[in-house]
Amino acid sequence: MPLPMIASLTLLIIASISFLLLPTLTIQQGRLLMQIKYVFAYSLGGIWLICQDFYKWRKSQVFRAR
Numbered sequence: 001m002p003l004p005m006i007a008s009l010t011l012l013i014i015a016s017i018s019f020l021l022l023p024t025l026t027i028q029q030g031r032l033l034m035q036i037k038y039v040f041a042y043s044l045g046g047i048w049l050i051c052q053d054f055y056k057w058r059k060s061q062v063f064r065a066r
Contacts, residue, residue: 005057009053009054009057012050012053013050
């Protein structure tokens, strides 16, 4: 895997993790259940985006190797 691809994947993962951590820092007692539900949805969405990007990258690498 080329170095620029590793760097871009690393930045993507760090950016998605930092985006996922923001809602967890603002949890208030009155809306705890709602905030936890949103955090769970954000983490699933972030994981889905990372997997989708990795799948697209892997697919392009397979076609490039043929």
